[in-house]
Amino acid sequence: MRDVAALAGVSLKTVSRVVNEEPGVSPDVRERVGAAVRRLDYRPNLAASNLRRTGARSGLIGALVQDVSNSFSASLLRALEDAARAHRTGVLAASLDEGVDREQELVHDLVTRRVDGVVIMPASDRQDYLVAELRTGTPAVFVDRPPRGVDVDSVVADNALGARLAAEHLLDRGHRRIAALFHLPQITTASDRRAGFTAAHTDRGLRPDERLVVEGITSTDEASEVVHRLLDLAEPPTAIFAGRNILASGAVRALQERGLHRSVALVGFDDFPLADLLDPPLTVIRQDVSKMGRLVAERLFARIGGDTSPPQHVVVEPTLVARGSGEIPPGA
């Protein structure tokens, strides 16, 4: 900047004025400075600028998702990125892998970096630690899983409803032995889905077969093993509800290995690429990820813009997409 000022024969402040397009600079000076800027390929130092400006923004938001390479997280990230771009803001993305400590570390790191806001798909059970972090004024919005121990905006799917839709779909087709695979029970999405699954039964005066309900499954391989085990039972399930996208993959694999993919019904939670190309095409509960991403960004940038209204908790309704695998009748 000093060099630019020297080359243009003006003071530092005037260069600053031109660079920031402030009014009150005569056209010819503006032109001289502009030429000098181009000639020297001058780039303003955003960090220094932010340092001086009171309450300036870093133009950066943090996004902590479960796993950047998971299709759900990735799609969400993409929606966030698009919304952030409109605010000339970059997205700093990181994967938590359900690591509670990592969540805390990364939030701390992001706040220390002075990001303008944070989007969190939490791995932790409770987020009391956030209260201290948010005192710095950094807004946070939760997505996919609601906050506990701290009251901030959130955008989540109605997981109980989604699971209920899946279970009702299967029950309505006559299934009575429905297996269900869920993620870690301490994660609210998993417990809500389980609750919805159960409620669909009790509403009809039925009860889920507890031997067929398995919680705490964290990987595709594990899901596959569990399905194999369930199919070995004396009274194997006639249908399966996979409570998460990677669990559905495991279930599909196990059924194919058994040659049962056309005999046992399957409904997955979360849509994913190619689900419609499987044999049979996979019936799923779909969350509108792009919409969720947009809503999250909307809340976050409202907060960044100074919105101090009470925290909003947006619930998005999932829908059932019938493609074939969920419409297999019992005993097929």
Add this chain to the structure above:
Amino acid sequence: MRDVAALAGVSLKTVSRVVNEEPGVSPDVRERVGAAVRRLDYRPNLAASNLRRTGARSGLIGALVQDVSNSFSASLLRALEDAARAHRTGVLAASLDEGVDREQELVHDLVTRRVDGVVIMPASDRQDYLVAELRTGTPAVFVDRPPRGVDVDSVVADNALGARLAAEHLLDRGHRRIAALFHLPQITTASDRRAGFTAAHTDRGLRPDERLVVEGITSTDEASEVVHRLLDLAEPPTAIFAGRNILASGAVRALQERGLHRSVALVGFDDFPLADLLDPPLTVIRQDVSKMGRLVAERLFARIGGDTSPPQHVVVEPTLVARGSGEIPPGA
């Protein structure tokens, strides 16, 4: 920091020393300052620190990929993230969507933000513009597609080899009318793959049927339409080579719609989740994405660390993964 110094009864500089764990501070002062830091929840301002320190790092790298939500880009991003974490560095990710202008803008933006380095999966044909950007000292590493017009490190797959493997696999099984779908020809990955496809034929004294080779396909839907059209020909292909993951999806869809998925062979380029669960399981050319990500990070952090050796161009060999779809004989 001023408050911390006041509370601990020391000077600013001493607080700085304690925070940065510099030697030469007596244990009791260190303790007092530490207590004050905790009590006030003091967080050092990284931007100010970087401003003062000469040649300090921002602890941030930029990653410009084709599309954050594409499984290839997402997996690469994840590998980058893991490697960056080891260097206490965050990843600023953005999608280019093959937008040439956006690529330039984003690179400019990242350099202006003073990121420590940039990973680029370029959308542009040539990157002469980078020369000016890199004069600032920001290192760049290309991935998936090699640089042109600027000489920097790169990590790419041997695309010609991959396509050759696919074509040979099909030719060896007796196919002679092999359709091939490619992305935009100005993108080197696409043209290299096409060249490899052709070479496999000429090596055997054959020639690809040009009516069956289609370039410039950018979406799944378009790929699907093209396959439908090719299947309508008087002499339809007995096998298809899809030169990119999203094109393979379109081909699978078209074949399924025709009920030909078990009669026409198909080999895709790029592995993706669930490819092994399709009917029939999809034979693909696999690039080891995690490995590529690691290699990219290795080069980038070496450069950030001061490595000034000549640019390295790492080529990763893809492999063919036979799963079924590529082993369908002609006329099945």
Add this chain to the structure above:
DNA sequence: CTACGGCCTGACAACGTTGTCACAGGGCAG
């Protein structure tokens, strides 16, 4: 001619931090 106001421009301090250097105090050798 004087006075006043508006338009441009620049000097200076400040943002939060750290590199440099100076200095106080204490221990130790001569």
Add this chain to the structure above:
DNA sequence: CTGCCCTGTGACAACGTTGTCAGGCCGTAG
């Protein structure tokens, strides 16, 4: 007792930028 070195600490400037304010110039009205 003197002089030196070492250890611990602080004052000050500087990083690159912008907010504040003062001041010079010009035109216009009185």
